Amino acid sequence: AQxxxxxxxxxxxxxxxxxELRCNYSYGATPYLFWYVQSPGQGLQLLLKYFSGDTLVQGxxxxxxxxxxxxxxxxxxxxxxxxxxxxxxFCAATSNTNAGKSTxxxxxxxxxxx
Amino acid sequence: xxxxxxxxxxxxxQMGNDKSIKCEQNLGHDTMYWYKxxxxxxxxxxxxxxxxxxxxNETVPNRFSPKSPDKAHxxxxxxxxxxxxxxxxxxxxxxxxxxxxYTFGSGTRLTVV
Numbered sequence: 001a002q003x004x005x006x007x008x009x010x011x012x013x014x015x016x017x018x019x020e021l022r023c024n025y026s027y028g029a030t031p032y033l034f035w036y037v038q039s040p041g042q043g044l045q046l047l048l049k050y051f052s053g054d055t056l057v058q059g060x061x062x063x064x065x066x067x068x069x070x071x072x073x074x075x076x077x078x079x080x081x082x083x084x085x086x087x088x089x090f091c092a093a094t095s096n097t098n099a100g101k102s103t104x105x106x107x108x109x110x111x112x113x114x
Numbered sequence: 115x116x117x118x119x120x121x122x123x124x125x126x127x128q129m130g131n132d133k134s135i136k137c138e139q140n141l142g143h144d145t146m147y148w149y150k151x152x153x154x155x156x157x158x159x160x161x162x163x164x165x166x167x168x169x170x171n172e173t174v175p176n177r178f179s180p181k182s183p184d185k186a187h188x189x190x191x192x193x194x195x196x197x198x199x200x201x202x203x204x205x206x207x208x209x210x211x212x213x214x215x216y217t218f219g220s221g222t223r224l225t226v227v
Contacts, residue, residue, distance in 0.1 A: 032213045038155075043118075043204055043218035051213065088155055094212050101170050102212055104157040 002027050004093050006105035013081050014113045021076040021108050023091030031093040033074040034102070035065055038088040047089075050074060061085070086112045117141050120205050120219035127195055128227055135190045135222045137205030144209060145169075146188040147216065148180060151202040163188055195226045 005024045013019050025031060032051055036044040048059025055067040065076045074091060091105040118139045127133050139146065147170075148160040162170035163182040177193045188205060202223050206216040 034215050036215075036218075041220075043220040044206075044216070045218070046215040049215050090157065096211055096213070101159055101162065102216065107155050107157075 002031075002093070002095075002103050004091050004103050004105040006089075006091055006108050008108050009106070010109045010111070012111040012113060015083050016080050019076075019078045019081045019085070019110070021089050021091075021110070023074045023076065023105060024072050025074065025091075025093045026072065027093060027095060028097070029095060030069065031095045033065075033067060034092040034094075035059065035063070035074075035076045036090045036092060036104075037061075038090065038107075040087070044090060047076070081110075081112055083112045083114065086110055118205055118207055118217050118219040120203075120222050122222060123220065124223050124225075126225045126227065129195055129197060131195050132191070132193045133195060133224070134192070135203055135205075135224075137188045137190075137219055139186055139205075139207040139217070141207055141217060142209075143207035143217070144185050145207060145212065146182065146185070147206040147208070148188065148190050149204040149206060149218075151204060151221070153201070157204075161188075161190075192224075195224075197226050200224055200226045 003026045034049045035047040038044045047063050050057050050067045088107045090107050092102045094102040120137045145164045147162045160174050161180040165185050166182045179191045182188045202221045204221050205219040208216045
């Protein structure tokens with residue numbers, strides 16, 4: 001079965017510190033991979049996406065993610081976190097074979113300490 | 115100009131009532147979705163339409179009925195509301211199979227009392 005796992009339910013980092021949020025996927029073939037951010041009371045916003053090619057992808061708001069096929073991972077990183085980055089982060093995957101249905105991870109809540 | 119807009123943003127209603135949520139997108143996308151986000155923030159797909167045709171219909175009670183009058187609109191009607199229907203419902207759109215990702219609306223928080 002297709003699945004996306006975010007092992008960390010909640011992460012707390014200090015403002016200015018680096019951040020890495022983990023995501024692992026289980027799909028029949030290499031899926032398309034995404035990270036979304038959800039601020040309180042808001043919808044989800046696409047941060048970045050991976051199709052193929054360069055395994056390090058850049059996104060909005062200074063985020064990047066690295067695809068590692070051998071580890072079935074797509075971890076999100078940011079070198080220096082800002083207080084406004086506090087939000088819920090979702091990893092998602094889809095493929096051409098499932099009619100556009102994206103599978104979402106359970107989310108990671110990011111808290112930023114001043 | 116909002117890309118994916120949902121109305122209403124908040125909906126409080128009594129058990130047994132019937133309610134509708136509307137969604138419109140102005141991105142020219144051909145695929146639209148309804149997702150349900152529960153109190154633990156888990157996201158679960160409910161329905162998907164491509165060019166007005168239903169293509170995804172997950173295991174959802176038949177009290178939930180989507181309707182897409184054209185590819186820019188996708189509505190969700192819920193009959194006989196139950197306490198367990200309380201959640202945030204998100205509309206989203208994409209071009210084709212979603213390989214470029216989704217654009218989400220801001221959500222409708224439904225509270226059944």
